[in-house]
Amino acid sequence: KKMVPAYHLPDAVRFNDVLKKGHGRPVAEVSPDRADVAVLQYTGGTTGVAKGAMLTHRNLIANMLQCRALMASNLNEGSEILITPLPLYHIYAFTFHCMAMMLIGNHNVLISNPRDLPAMVKELSKWKFSGFVGLNTLFVALCNNEAFRNLDFSALKVTLSGGMALQLAAAERWKQVTNCPICEGYGMTETSPVATVNPIQKIQMGTIGIPVPSTLCRVIDDAGNELAFGETGELCVKGPQVMKGY
Numbered sequence: 301k302k303m304v305p306a307y308h309l310p311d312a313v314r315f316n317d318v319l320k321k322g323h324g325r326p327v328a329e330v331s332p333d334r335a336d337v338a339v340l341q342y343t344g345g346t347t348g349v350a351k352g353a354m355l356t357h358r359n360l361i362a363n364m365l366q367c368r369a370l371m372a373s374n375l376n377e378g379s380e381i382l383i384t385p386l387p388l389y390h391i392y393a394f395t396f397h398c399m400a401m402m403l404i405g406n407h408n409v410l411i412s413n414p415r416d417l418p419a420m421v422k423e424l425s426k427w428k429f430s431g432f433v434g435l436n437t438l439f440v441a442l443c444n445n446e447a448f449r450n451l452d453f454s455a456l457k458v459t460l461s462g463g464m465a466l467q468l469a470a471a472e473r474w475k476q477v478t479n480c481p482i483c484e485g486y487g488m489t490e491t492s493p494v495a496t497v498n499p500i501q502k503i504q505m506g507t508i509g510i511p512v513p514s515t516l517c518r519v520i521d522d523a524g525n526e527l528a529f530g531e532t533g534e535l536c537v538k539g540p541q542v543m544k545g546y
Contacts, residue, residue, distance in 0.1 A: 336357060337355070338355055338357045339360070340352040341355050343490070351546045356544050360492055362492070362541045363493070364400045367396055367400040367512075370499075370500070371458070374457060374458050374500050375457075377404040378406065380401070380406040381430055381431070382430070385414035386433065386435075386463070392493055395494070396433060397433070401431075406431075411423060414438055417445050421447045429456060430458065431459070431460075434460075435461060435463040436461065436464050439470045440467075449477050453477075453478040453480065456479075458483065459481065459483065460485065461485070468506055471484070481503050482503075484497075484503075490542065491537055491539070491542055491543070495515060495517065495539070496510055497510070497512060511537075514539055516538040517537050519535055
């Protein structure tokens with residue numbers, strides 16, 4: 301609560317009040333379908349007002365399975381410790397940590413405030429973590445922290461990057477400090493979120509990798525024509541993880 305600034309929502313209804321009003325009312329049985337909306341996940345609003353992406357049960361389960369398929373040879377069930385500096389309300393952490401990893405019994409270490417680097421590094425020192433998920437700015441900040449550089453990284457075998465473009469200098473510095481390369485991917489709220497990722501055994505720094513299983517990608521021009529390799533255009537994604545709509 302201390303981190304939330306003062307706000308005023310005159311039409312807001314307290315969640316506890318809703319529970320009280322609904323207490324004792326009959327609950328109708330619901331048979332959810334895979335095509336039904338599971339969550340309204342709001343976008344970052346980087347190109348305008350944040351939009352609510354309708355992610356279905358099928359979308360989320362598909363992306364969870366896609367993530368697990370990519371990590372199967374590197375992250376084992378029930379024995380991994382993963383650092384989770386991204387909030388679980390962010391689609392990246394929600395799908396990968398809260399669904400894909402937690403479902404198979406892996407331990408997620410939640411970092412409530414990654415901006416507090418001393419506190420974060422102190423927490424990291426308590427664990428022999430095998431996985432780390434972050435973004436470019438966090439990688440840079442941590443590598444510039446002397447206490448972080450002195451941590452034990454002997455168990456670290458997977459580092460994933462998303463949320464923003466990974467700078468080559470940041471990736472090289474992270475590899476130098478931790479001896480673990482960063483695996484970069486690409487996605488968005490609308491794709492639940494993972495669309496492409498580097499194969500962990502064949503990482504090519506400076507790229508977003510290849511489409512995840514059951515996913516097609518192509519680049520088109522303003523007229524909708526598919527472009528050749530190396531040309532610049534709009535990236536289109538097709539797959540079971542693509543949202544139902546806004």
